[in-house]
Amino acid sequence: MSSLKDRLKADLTTSMKARDELRTRTLRMALAAVSTEEVAGKAARELSDDEVVKVLTREAKKRREAAEAFGGAGRAEQAKAEQDEQAVLEEYLPAQLSDEELDRLVAEAVAESGAEGPKAMGQVMKVLNPKVAGRAEGGRVAQAVRARLAG
Numbered sequence: 001m002s003s004l005k006d007r008l009k010a011d012l013t014t015s016m017k018a019r020d021e022l023r024t025r026t027l028r029m030a031l032a033a034v035s036t037e038e039v040a041g042k043a044a045r046e047l048s049d050d051e052v053v054k055v056l057t058r059e060a061k062k063r064r065e066a067a068e069a070f071g072g073a074g075r076a077e078q079a080k081a082e083q084d085e086q087a088v089l090e091e092y093l094p095a096q097l098s099d100e101e102l103d104r105l106v107a108e109a110v111a112e113s114g115a116e117g118p119k120a121m122g123q124v125m126k127v128l129n130p131k132v133a134g135r136a137e138g139g140r141v142a143q144a145v146r147a148r149l150a151g
Contacts (some may be wrong), residue, residue, distance in 0.1 A: 002049045004092065005034060025086040033059050053093060053134045060089040061137070097136045105131050106144045118149050 008031055020032050038047055047055070063086035066073035072078035109128035113120070124145050132141055
């Protein structure tokens with residue numbers, strides 16, 4: 001079993017003993033998503049730490065999008081709840097790249113791939129994705145690459 005999954009389970013137990021409803025609810029949801037991912041496909045399998053991070057990243061993104069939707073609909077209380085859950089999930093994710101770090105990695109990937117012009121975006125993304133995995137949202141990475149290739 002992955003060490004991250006073990007940590008999630010241990011923290012769930014701790015939060016249940018402390019009667020921390022937000023953390024308990026969020027960790028249960030995260031572990032359910034991990035379990036669902038483990039049994040998806042043709043055969044059940046154990047997820048590695050990297051795969052657990054991907055699941056948690058996906059769940060955090062869902063919370064962020066839901067918070068935006070609730071906020072736009074004038075439902076501040078639900079938006080706040082989603083943001084709180086997102087904050088709990090982010091404690092288990094690697095630190096996000098700053099704009100400067102992302103720009104530096106994009107520049108290195110462009111140089112490494114020898115790409116020029118917007119049509120070469122796929123080549124740059126192929127080189128860049130393993131370097132930023134889990135540390136920057138895909139849309140943000142694509143935007144940085146697009147900006148670098150455009151000018």
